[in-house]
Amino acid sequence: MSSAPYPAGSPPATTPTPTPDVGQCLTALEQKVLWLSTWMIHHANHVRPSRDGLKVGGHQASCASMVTLMTALYFDVLRPIDRVAVKPHGSPVYHAIQYLFGNQSRDQLERFRAFGGAQSYPSRTKDLDDVDISTGSVGMGVAMTSFAALAQAFLRKRQLVADDTPPGRMIAVVGDAEFDEGNVFEALLEGWKHQVTNVWWIIDYNRQSLDAIVADRFFNRLDTVFKTMEWRVVTLKYGTRLEAAFARRGGDALRDWIDGCPNSSYSALAYQGGAAWRSRLERDLGDTSGLRELLDEHDDESLHRLMTNLAGHDLETVREAFHAATDDETPVCFIAYTIKGHGLPFEGHKDNHAGLMNQAQIEALRAQMGIAEGDEWEPFAGLDVGEHELRAFLDAVPFNQHAERRHRAPRVPVPATLAVPPGDRLSTQAGFGRVLADIARRHPELADRIVTTSPDVTVSTNLGGWVNRRGVFSQSPQADVFHQDRPLSAQDWSMGPSGQHLELGIAENNLFVLLAALGLTGPLFGVRLLPVGTLYDPFISRGLDALNYACYQDARFILVGTPSGVSLAPEGGAHQSVLTPLIGLGQPGLTAFEPAFVDELTQILRWSFDHIQTDDGGAVYLRLSTRPLTQPRRELSPEDRTQIVDGGYWLVPPAPGAELAIVVCGPVISEALEAHRQIVEDIPGAGLLVVTSAGRLQQAWMRAVKTGDAERTHVRRLLQPLAPSAGLVTVLDGHPATLSWLGSVGRHRVLPLGVTRFGQSGDVQDLYHAYELDVDAILDAAARLCVDAGT
Ligand SMILES: Cc1ncc(C[n+]2csc(CCOP(=O)(O)OP(=O)(O)O)c2C)c(N)n1
Numbered sequence: 001m002s003s004a005p006y007p008a009g010s011p012p013a014t015t016p017t018p019t020p021d022v023g024q025c026l027t028a029l030e031q032k033v034l035w036l037s038t039w040m041i042h043h044a045n046h047v048r049p050s051r052d053g054l055k056v057g058g059h060q061a062s063c064a065s066m067v068t069l070m071t072a073l074y075f076d077v078l079r080p081i082d083r084v085a086v087k088p089h090g091s092p093v094y095h096a097i098q099y100l101f102g103n104q105s106r107d108q109l110e111r112f113r114a115f116g117g118a119q120s121y122p123s124r125t126k127d128l129d130d131v132d133i134s135t136g137s138v139g140m141g142v143a144m145t146s147f148a149a150l151a152q153a154f155l156r157k158r159q160l161v162a163d164d165t166p167p168g169r170m171i172a173v174v175g176d177a178e179f180d181e182g183n184v185f186e187a188l189l190e191g192w193k194h195q196v197t198n199v200w201w202i203i204d205y206n207r208q209s210l211d212a213i214v215a216d217r218f219f220n221r222l223d224t225v226f227k228t229m230e231w232r233v234v235t236l237k238y239g240t241r242l243e244a245a246f247a248r249r250g251g252d253a254l255r256d257w258i259d260g261c262p263n264s265s266y267s268a269l270a271y272q273g274g275a276a277w278r279s280r281l282e283r284d285l286g287d288t289s290g291l292r293e294l295l296d297e298h299d300d301e302s303l304h305r306l307m308t309n310l311a312g313h314d315l316e317t318v319r320e321a322f323h324a325a326t327d328d329e330t331p332v333c334f335i336a337y338t339i340k341g342h343g344l345p346f347e348g349h350k351d352n353h354a355g356l357m358n359q360a361q362i363e364a365l366r367a368q369m370g371i372a373e374g375d376e377w378e379p380f381a382g383l384d385v386g387e388h389e390l391r392a393f394l395d396a397v398p399f400n401q402h403a404e405r406r407h408r409a410p411r412v413p414v415p416a417t418l419a420v421p422p423g424d425r426l427s428t429q430a431g432f433g434r435v436l437a438d439i440a441r442r443h444p445e446l447a448d449r450i451v452t453t454s455p456d457v458t459v460s461t462n463l464g465g466w467v468n469r470r471g472v473f474s475q476s477p478q479a480d481v482f483h484q485d486r487p488l489s490a491q492d493w494s495m496g497p498s499g500q501h502l503e504l505g506i507a508e509n510n511l512f513v514l515l516a517a518l519g520l521t522g523p524l525f526g527v528r529l530l531p532v533g534t535l536y537d538p539f540i541s542r543g544l545d546a547l548n549y550a551c552y553q554d555a556r557f558i559l560v561g562t563p564s565g566v567s568l569a570p571e572g573g574a575h576q577s578v579l580t581p582l583i584g585l586g587q588p589g590l591t592a593f594e595p596a597f598v599d600e601l602t603q604i605l606r607w608s609f610d611h612i613q614t615d616d617g618g619a620v621y622l623r624l625s626t627r628p629l630t631q632p633r634r635e636l637s638p639e640d641r642t643q644i645v646d647g648g649y650w651l652v653p654p655a656p657g658a659e660l661a662i663v664v665c666g667p668v669i670s671e672a673l674e675a676h677r678q679i680v681e682d683i684p685g686a687g688l689l690v691v692t693s694a695g696r697l698q699q700a701w702m703r704a705v706k707t708g709d710a711e712r713t714h715v716r717r718l719l720q721p722l723a724p725s726a727g728l729v730t731v732l733d734g735h736p737a738t739l740s741w742l743g744s745v746g747r748h749r750v751l752p753l754g755v756t757r758f759g760q761s762g763d764v765q766d767l768y769h770a771y772e773l774d775v776d777a778i779l780d781a782a783a784r785l786c787v788d789a790g791t
């Protein structure tokens with residue numbers, strides 16, 4: 001193990017003490033990180049006054065478990081180009097490290113878990129100290145590193161970033177229980193298929209989750225899983241002191257004893273401490289030659305330290321392993337044995353996950369660390385190495401060298417207009433495919449930055465035309481073996497490093513995490529991509545937490561859910577999506593549209609490519625349909641286009657003071673048009689309002705209501721011509737609550753139609769009848785509103 005002195009240019013030794021070596025500096029910083037993370041949580045819970053009487057929480061044991069791993073990474077191994085997803089409950093460790101670098105303020109630490117302070121879980125959007133990858137929902141950050149590595153490879157292979165500079169490593173420091181989440185394995189498999197490299201997963205293997213001790217048998221299998229996926233597995237089990245003990249007489253028996261000790265017993269002994277270790281070892285190994293000497297040489301305290309000297313708490317071992325992992329061609333999994341709560345009074349206790357130290361315990365720890373009362377936040381108090389030396393050391397740490405880590409990527413120009421694809425009868429899904437294929441052909445500047453992806457539904461969501469033109473991405477060139485031999489096919493997919501479609505296996509979690517990674521290449525790697533992901537609309541729910549995760553990180557992408565609703569009709573009751581319009585309405589960071597006609601869709605897509613690039617923009621969700629509809633013959637005016645992206649327009653404007661309007665979203669437009677045609681025979685002034693985005697209408701309105709500006713909002717203006725007593729029949733192929741709120745805008749009465757049950761196959765006529773979306777249902781609703789108005 002090298003113990004290099006300070007690099008050249010460090011301050012001269014003004015102190016008489018010998019210059020500390022790297023190991024000493026790191027040990028001091030490790031101790032400080034343990035203290036600061038523990039204190040930060042204690043302060044938030046016991047020192048900062050509480051106004052609401054609620055528990056603040058925090059995870060001292062989870063933090064202590066990973067202190068050494070994080071110390072080695074940030075103060076020694078990482079380079080500024082590397083990106084890290086930190087285990088959610090290790091957030092205080094991350095903030096403590098940034099504090100020592102001078103990148104985090106004391107005020108933020110004092111307000112840990114308070115409004116505007118350091119976040120409970122590392123957050124790239126809310127924290128102020130440059131979090132690379134948000135975590136919180138266990139398993140997500142882990143998967144994100146693999147997809148971020150894929151995104152990086154995509155940029156390099158397509159030569160959007162220089163490939164003569166070293167790639168960054170995408171690193172996850174992971175809790176062992178995160179491997180209970182299936183999405184981690186989905187990501188592992190997909191990463192293997194895509195030959196992802198430059199990934200490290202460092203498992204904090206403390207064998208404890210929230211409730212439980214992790215089953216021994218499981219982790220015995222885990223390294224096999226990684227090896228099968230062609231990862232290199234580095235198991236860091238014992239620290240230098242234990243290894244030295246194993247090398248002595250009787251050492252083999254000691255090693256066998258620990259190896260065979262069940263997780264639960266080992267944890268319990270770690271909690272009980274030196275005397276318990278002694279009596280257990282005497283009982284089990286008393287006859288082993290050499291063991292008596294070993295026990296006699298150690299008092300209880302040092303025996304405890306020896307027996308808990310697992311590799312994940314041994315700086316030398318950890319650093320050596322990290323530095324040795326220089327092969328960028330293979331992903332590496334480090335299984336680092338640790339003890340949850342290491343160095344704290346509840347170490348190893350099975351209930352320590354949310355355990356908090358009490359006042360007496362924190363004071364004892366403070367005293368043990370040599371920190372005077374009042375100096376709790378002092379970055380260098382109580383350490384063996386002087387402040388001057390530590391500051392010099394920190395200044396020279398590779399990760400702490402000046403480098404732009406949050407890039408501001410230039411915008412990709414978007415044409416002022418996109419051509420509406422021709423065709424009298426088209427579905428919005430077919431229209432989407434054609435618009436994208438047309439971009440591939442006619443707008444190379446835009447097309448070059450688009451990357452598409454789909455979980456095995458590329459063809460059935462109409463991305464085929466685009467892929468035919470732009471190819472499938474593969475890190476290594478693939479001979480097109482099928483080209484000569486295969487049967488005639490509409491799908492002419494070439495595969496290679498210049499391809500622009502990332503084909504995924506059927507795992508919607510992966511789709512969303514990949515979209516999160518592709519949608520952050522601007523800030524992460526300095527080059528913007530414009531990701532477009534497609535899936536069957538109902539399966540948004542399958543990956544919903546990952547979608548939420550992507551939006552929470554402010555990733556920018558266009559998501560296309562198609563087919564949607566019951567309108568997919570014979571294609572299957574189980575695939576009917578009912579709730580997705582509400583997801584579109586309610587998901588922060590996502591703007592949802594459901595166009596009825598292809599010219600609307602074209603305008604919305606153009607807007608979306610801009611919106612995902614603006615500072616205050618976000619991701620976009622388009623809910624599309626496979627139902628072919630007769631397209632209107634019309635030329636959209638600039639005003640029409642604006643209204644379409646603002647969320648709605650009158651297809652048939654109401655007469656001033658009209659008593660009735662039909663409000664429709666999506667493919668039910670056919671029924672709405674026919675019902676409207678019949679209604680105007682009796683109520684000549686009735687209007688037909690097309691809502692392209694319930695969310696855009698609602699968000700603008702809700703914002704304005706709070707500022708007293710509601711009258712000027714688009715939705716208010718749209719409804720203005722109606723009589724105050726007018727009724728609205730709202731109708732969509734989705735949950736009726738999506739549009740029923742429109743009643744509160746102008747205090748109109750609403751009869752909301754939509755889908756609240758699902759599951760029947762059938763044709764559109766049967767299903768629209770069964771779910772009350774057909775012309776009769778709309779007429780009936782209109783009649784009821786009119787009758788009610790009369791009573
Ligand atoms: C998706 C999700 N489910 C549940 C939780 C609640 N939770 C937080 S931590 C945790 C256990 C974590 O154990 P592990 O990953 O081993 O971390 P450590 O032992 O290091 O604290 C659970 C279940 C969560 N954060 N995310």
Ligand SMILES: [Mg+2]
Nearest residue numbers: 176177208209
């Ligand atoms: Mg654990």
